[in-house]
Amino acid sequence: MSEAPTGSRESSTTDPGPEHARITPPKTWAAGVPAVAQAIGYSLAETSPRNTARNLLDLNQTKGFDCPGCAWPDPEPGERAVNEYCENGAKHTNDDATTRRITPEFFARHPVSELARASDRWLNQQGRLTHPMVKRPGSDHYEPVDWHEALGILARELRSLDSPDEAVFYTSGRAGNEPAFVLQLFARALGTNNLPDCSNLCHESSGTALHETLGIGKGDVSLADLHHADLVLTLGQNPGSNHPRMLSALEETKRRGGTIVAVNPLPEAGLMRFKNPQKPRGVVGRGTNIADQFLQIRLGGDLALFQALNLLLLEAEEAAPGTVVDRAFVEARTEGFEKFADHLRRTVSWPEVLAATGLTRAQIEELRDRVLASERTVVCWAMGLTQQKHAVPTIREVVNFLLLRGSVGRPGTGVCPVRGHSNVQGDRTMGIWEKMPQSFLDALEEEFGFKPPADHGLDTVDSIRAMKEGRIKVFLGLAGNFVRATPDSEVTAEAVRRCRLTAHISTKLNRSHTVCGETALILPTLGRSERDCQSGGEQFLTVEDSMSQVHASRGHLEPASKHLLSEVAILTRLARRTLGDQVAVPWEEFEADYGHIRERIARIVPGFHNFNARVTKPGGFGLPNPVNDGVFPTPSGKAQFTCNAFTALSAPAGHLLLQTLRSHDQWNTVPYTMNDRYRGIHGSRRVILVNPHDLRELGLSDGDLVDVASVWRDGIERRAEGFRVVPYSTPPGCAAAYYPETNVLVPLDSTAEGSNTPTSKGIVVRLEPRPADAGPPREARASDREAPASDRSRPEGR
Numbered sequence: 172m173s174e175a176p177t178g179s180r181e182s183s184t185t186d187p188g189p190e191h192a193r194i195t196p197p198k199t200w201a202a203g204v205p206a207v208a209q210a211i212g213y214s215l216a217e218t219s220p221r222n223t224a225r226n227l228l229d230l231n232q233t234k235g236f237d238c239p240g241c242a243w244p245d246p247e248p249g250e251r252a253v254n255e256y257c258e259n260g261a262k263h264t265n266d267d268a269t270t271r272r273i274t275p276e277f278f279a280r281h282p283v284s285e286l287a288r289a290s291d292r293w294l295n296q297q298g299r300l301t302h303p304m305v306k307r308p309g310s311d312h313y314e315p316v317d318w319h320e321a322l323g324i325l326a327r328e329l330r331s332l333d334s335p336d337e338a339v340f341y342t343s344g345r346a347g348n349e350p351a352f353v354l355q356l357f358a359r360a361l362g363t364n365n366l367p368d369c370s371n372l373c374h375e376s377s378g379t380a381l382h383e384t385l386g387i388g389k390g391d392v393s394l395a396d397l398h399h400a401d402l403v404l405t406l407g408q409n410p411g412s413n414h415p416r417m418l419s420a421l422e423e424t425k426r427r428g429g430t431i432v433a434v435n436p437l438p439e440a441g442l443m444r445f446k447n448p449q450k451p452r453g454v455v456g457r458g459t460n461i462a463d464q465f466l467q468i469r470l471g472g473d474l475a476l477f478q479a480l481n482l483l484l485l486e487a488e489e490a491a492p493g494t495v496v497d498r499a500f501v502e503a504r505t506e507g508f509e510k511f512a513d514h515l516r517r518t519v520s521w522p523e524v525l526a527a528t529g530l531t532r533a534q535i536e537e538l539r540d541r542v543l544a545s546e547r548t549v550v551c552w553a554m555g556l557t558q559q560k561h562a563v564p565t566i567r568e569v570v571n572f573l574l575l576r577g578s579v580g581r582p583g584t585g586v587c588p589v590r591g592h593s594n595v596q597g598d599r600t601m602g603i604w605e606k607m608p609q610s611f612l613d614a615l616e617e618e619f620g621f622k623p624p625a626d627h628g629l630d631t632v633d634s635i636r637a638m639k640e641g642r643i644k645v646f647l648g649l650a651g652n653f654v655r656a657t658p659d660s661e662v663t664a665e666a667v668r669r670c671r672l673t674a675h676i677s678t679k680l681n682r683s684h685t686v687c688g689e690t691a692l693i694l695p696t697l698g699r700s701e702r703d704c705q706s707g708g709e710q711f712l713t714v715e716d717s718m719s720q721v722h723a724s725r726g727h728l729e730p731a732s733k734h735l736l737s738e739v740a741i742l743t744r745l746a747r748r749t750l751g752d753q754v755a756v757p758w759e760e761f762e763a764d765y766g767h768i769r770e771r772i773a774r775i776v777p778g779f780h781n782f783n784a785r786v787t788k789p790g791g792f793g794l795p796n797p798v799n800d801g802v803f804p805t806p807s808g809k810a811q812f813t814c815n816a817f818t819a820l821s822a823p824a825g826h827l828l829l830q831t832l833r834s835h836d837q838w839n840t841v842p843y844t845m846n847d848r849y850r851g852i853h854g855s856r857r858v859i860l861v862n863p864h865d866l867r868e869l870g871l872s873d874g875d876l877v878d879v880a881s882v883w884r885d886g887i888e889r890r891a892e893g894f895r896v897v898p899y900s901t902p903p904g905c906a907a908a909y910y911p912e913t914n915v916l917v918p919l920d921s922t923a924e925g926s927n928t929p930t931s932k933g934i935v936v937r938l939e940p941r942p943a944d945a946g947p948p949r950e951a952r953a954s955d956r957e958a959p960a961s962d963r964s965r966p967e968g969r
């Protein structure tokens with residue numbers, strides 16, 4: 172238990188290599204006392220005891236701030252614990268509230284080319300950004316700049332573009348509603364819909380599939396639905412690490428007699444057993460068994476599983492008509508049932524299903540029986556489903572399953588895409604999307620009197636393609652770490668370096684500040700837990716959780732530096748500098764009092780009427796969900812059954828499928844420590860988890876060092892070097908390694924059909940034994956290849 176959070180900021184700029192990995196048996200339960208102790212340990216290493224206490228008491232309370240971690244909803248105000256947070260939420264919070272600072276002297280000491288070689292963890296550990304900084308063309312150093320000049324540089328570049336479509340504006344789901352609304356308004360007033368976001372890398376496949384089938388891009392489940400479900404399926408998610416508070420909801424489902432089925436290639440600790448740190452029995456007892464059935468599925472096997480399950484249900488209906496399919500619901504509220512049923516009867520092949528899933532027919536029949544015993548079923552899912560080539564048809568098939576049983580829109584039923592970033596759903600609601608519906612654009616026009624561009628903009632992958640071709644000159648990031656979150660790291664880095672200017676509104680230093688355009692700007696901003704004072708008084712932000720509840724978030728700590736501006740202030744000032752009085756938007760009023768922004772949101776975004784008044788109520792308010800009001804807002808007004816072509820993943824002989832996932836101790840692109848406690852990995856992240864049988868077949872043994880090469884039709888060799896092989900319980904042919912170290916292996920053009928989301932959970936790789944005399948792995952040698960922008964010859968055509 173005594174894995175101290177990693178050391179001081181003086182520690183090595185590179186991460187411990189694979190030879191430092193120490194492997195222990197994976198845990199079979201999650202949370203509980205060690206988890207809380209870990210969080211406090213990390214907090215104290217990052218911040219002062221006083222800040223820790225103050226912060227943690229504010230976290231997720233109605234008068235405090237929203238956890239900057241995941242988007243899992245908070246219980247009703249009366250039902251919240253005093254400590255309404257999880258171990259990881261506490262870590263994310265205190266990572267923001269760190270007392271370490273990065274000052275201009277830091278940048279004077281460290282050239283950009285050196286920082287570009289430092290590990291993600293080291294960059295993050297250096298502390299909070301304190302001053303606006305600029306890296307000028309030809310220079311290898313960031314130097315301090317005042318806000319007026321920084322925003323002037325950016326405004327000048329934006330004004331000098333041949334077309335506004337030469338700029339892209341990226342948003343990460345940490346940003347609150349108000350800055351997100353201002354950013355999309357500015358981009359559209361400038362004349363572009365180039366508004367890629369982290370959702371393009373995340374739940375885009377869910378949005379696409381749900382829009383097509385149910386007419387809404389979001390889930391329709393509340394915490395109460397989960398508690399009251401007879402059966403909850405959790406697919407492709409690791410809640411013990413990524414949505415720890417979800418375990419409390421699942422515990423409640425079980426307490427009320429519900430059943431849980433987990434579908435995952437890995438026996439994740441949180442899916443197995445849970446000890447609730449909020450309850451005395453969680454501290455001393457055995458905890459609650461979570462999954463009643465665990466289906467250890469092959470990567471990408473979920474479409475096959477649901478097609479087989481749906482066929483079994485159709486057959487059960489034939490055997491006992493009127494007992495399985497919710498006929499009344501299907502006839503009144505849906506379309507396409509007969510075609511769908513016919514399609515499955517004709518196409519499902521059991522040998523293919525068993526090969527694709529790695530499951531037995533008996534396991535799938537057991538699942539069918541659980542479904543038949545359930546009146547109310549909820550399906551939850553995350554990245555295991557969305558980051559596959561056939562993610563969209565997979566999620567459509569999950570919807571077929573629920574529609575068949577009439578398990579949508581009723582209490583205790585529904586679709587639950589479990590969102591990642593705390594406000595990723597809200598950012599979308601605010602218009603951060605490269606293809607917002609025309610109704611939204613029309614509402615903007617009516618409110619502000621300018622015509623937003625109608626053509627769709629670029630999503631994240633298309634933005635990189637455009638950068639690669641030299642079509643993008645200016646990149647602005649509102650939070651996030653574009654260079655590290657995106658696939659094909661080397662290709663992306665080269666693409667980003669072609670930009671004339673890259674600018675980031677950030678709290679912490681990350682790789683995107685160091686792999687940058689000819690000119691680069693760091694625009695430091697307030698964190699969630701900090702006081703936000705403007706000329707109109709103290710401000711708060713609002714966020715929307717994974718279950719469409721909108722509420723206020725208010726920080727109380729002193730800002731990390733007196734030079735910080737809020738995200739809203741940065742964006743509104745930039746808009747004024749760039750657009751002058753070209754559009755009738757009261758940017759200054761927006762900056763002074765965010766209530767003015769919310770007034771406009773109230774008039775533009777459905778469900779936000781009387782926003783300012785309703786959001787001050789403890790717990791905020793829920794957005795209307797047409798599906799729960801009995802309406803499917805599809806073109807025909809009915810939910811759609813779909814016919815999905817069978818697809819599975821396979822790897823040629825001698826190859827494996829690789830998924831890239833999160834450890835317990837990281838927040839997306841930022842590893843906090845080198846440990847992944849529940850999976851028994853300690854000391855190094857350069858590990859690859861492989862089925863023991865595969866290891867034997869490949870002639871490898873526990874502890875061997877390998878390079879991982881990805882195999883893709885474009886013939887380009889992508890390599891991630893220096894990984895320790897770890898035998899692990901994962902289906903044959905299916906390996907796992909950490910993101911973002913392995914993003915270099917995900918080809919830019921390998922994306923999900925229909926959503927363009929990188930296939931981060933299904934890439935074909937080859938393991939190559941690493942010669943003992945191979946020297947440091949390529950990641951550590953990045954300097955050789957990543958010449959600083961200053962001494963690189965300019966690409967053609969610039």
Ligand SMILES: Nc1nc2c(c(=O)[nH]1)N[C@H]1C(S)=C(S)[C@@H](COP(=O)(O)OP(=O)(O)OC[C@H]3O[C@@H](n4cnc5c(=O)[nH]c(N)nc54)[C@H](O)[C@@H]3O)O[C@H]1N2
Pocket residue numbers: 240241259373406407408409410412413414434435436437439468469470471472473553554555556559590591592830831832833834835837838839840932
């Ligand atoms: N502590 C912490 N919390 C986080 C984050 C974080 O980085 N750290 N990130 C946040 C964000 S942005 C997001 S999107 C969420 C992500 O939450 P998750 O989706 O839980 O994140 P991943 O680590 O990507 O894990 C994917 C899970 O899917 C499984 N899986 C992989 N491929 C398949 C498949 O083909 N089928 C099935 N059925 N399962 C599969 C993996 O074994 C793993 O358990 O977490 C959010 N919360």
Ligand SMILES: Nc1nc2c(c(=O)[nH]1)N[C@H]1C(S)=C(S)[C@@H](COP(=O)(O)OP(=O)(O)OC[C@H]3O[C@@H](n4cnc5c(=O)[nH]c(N)nc54)[C@H](O)[C@@H]3O)O[C@H]1N2
Pocket residue numbers: 239343344345346369370372373374554558591592649650651652653655656657658676677678679680681696697698699738831832833838839840841910911913914917931
């Ligand atoms: N291979 C692979 N790639 C993946 C994934 C995967 O599973 N596998 N997952 C994908 C997913 S689901 C996602 S969501 C993306 C995540 O992609 P991003 O959202 O782009 O990345 P983050 O790591 O969350 O961004 C962290 C940075 O955000 C900044 N930040 C933090 N808080 C704030 C704040 O309050 N305000 C501002 N302005 N800045 C702040 C800090 O500077 C910090 O360094 O990655 C994707 N990439």
Ligand SMILES: [Mo]
Pocket residue numbers: 369372373374590591592
């Ligand atoms: Mo995400």
